[in-house]
Amino acid sequence: MRPPPDGTRRHIQKQQSTSRNETEMNGIEQRIANVLSTSFKVDPNAIDSDVTFLALKFDSLVLIELSLILEKEFGTPIEDGELTDDMTINDAAELIAAKGATV
Template identity: 45%
Template structure:
């Protein structure tokens, strides 16, 4: 399980009360019983925690946990390199 999939899984468990044994990356949010309100809350958490932008309606009940993780990972800001004074 990649890092963002693990993060999403942990959020579903910790923030929304889903049971760890019920979550598999290939399951859709609909199969998990996650509705649009929870997806909106999940979007806000991801945006705030990881400084990324997910447009309204991009996380839908039809997405799998893995697909949502891929979408979020693709929106992560590019790492910056710090150049010290020469």
């Protein structure tokens, strides 16, 4: 049996990498959702990937507090102002993942 052409192998590797990245992002989003519901008493039904912090009625002071909690949760620094009220939970998860945090 012949091995698959290089293009096929790269496609399979890309699919596996994408699946891993999606799983990791979902795990990070879940941990953020857990912080929102436990630390900030946000109704879990109001939390999804596309909800903004503004929609959750988070102001700049709450976002600073959230940043500090997420720093401890993920072990990665989040600078003041990196989380903004127009960000979604998915955006926050992408920021945290880009800083090297894992599930």
